[in-house]
Amino acid sequence: MSSQLDMIEKGLIVTCTLIICIIIRESISAVVLMKKNKELNKLAYIDLHTGLPNRSRVEELLIEYHQFEKPTAMIVFDLNDLKEVNDTLGHIAGDTLIMNFAHIIRTSIPKKYFVGRYGGDEFIALLNDVSEDEVKSIIKKVQDEANRYNEFSKQIYIEFAYGYALSINYQEANLKVLLNQADKNMYECKTRMKQAKQNLKK
Structure with a gap:
């Protein structure tokens, strides 16, 4: 019984760790995407030939x-x-x-x-x-x-x-x-x- 509880506990720890890793990965992806969108929005308003606002x-x-x-x-x-x-x-x-x-x-x-x-x-x-x-x-x-x-x-x-x-x-x-x-x-x-x-x- 004790070994089963230990296995369940370890399984929950692993599952929680995976969920936390997924959340962290998604958060990083969201930040990167936001940064890229800001860069794209900035580029949309820049005249690439002169570097001035277009x-x-x-x-x-x-x-x-x-x-x-x-x-x-x-x-x-x-x-x-x-x-x-x-x-x-x-x-x-x-x-x-x-x-x-x-x-x-x-x-x-x-x-x-x-x-x-x-x-x-x-x-x-x-x-x-x-x-x-x-x-x-x-x-x-x-x-x-x-x-x-x-x-x-x-x-x-x-x-x-x-x-x-x-x-x-x-x-x-x-x-x-x-x-x-x-x-x-x-x-x-x-x-x-x-x-x-x-x-x-x-």
Whole structure:
């Protein structure tokens, strides 16, 4: 009788040990799966070419961001002549241009501000708690870095148009309003740049 109880007790110990091992294994699997899902979700919002948040993340941000507690600015940057670079030097050169410009924007703008790639050659920056002078100063820093890059680049030059909009200039502003206005201002800047080039050719 005693030996039977010992066998039953040992069997229960083994069974409990197996159950505990299974629970631990499943818990580890769940943690690993959760970590992988987080990594996949992160990748879903990253532009793999530039390392910046992609259009999906930008559009999500536009939906999430409803109110401005402090003065906020949206800047739109647009590379000039990307198609010409692709056509004359090839798409690898065009990709290099995009990658270098993305690096210049990200390193020129303080890390506390959001910078993302909105389209093929279009990038945005969202600046919180800034004045118009601070916005202009950031744009100048991007331009200075682009000029410094151009001094050493022999074939691929960086030239860009930009536009910005500030929340303090609109009574009922949201990010979509700021983005649309900044985009409009960017195209006006691009037009002025084209006209200036045409005047130089005359």
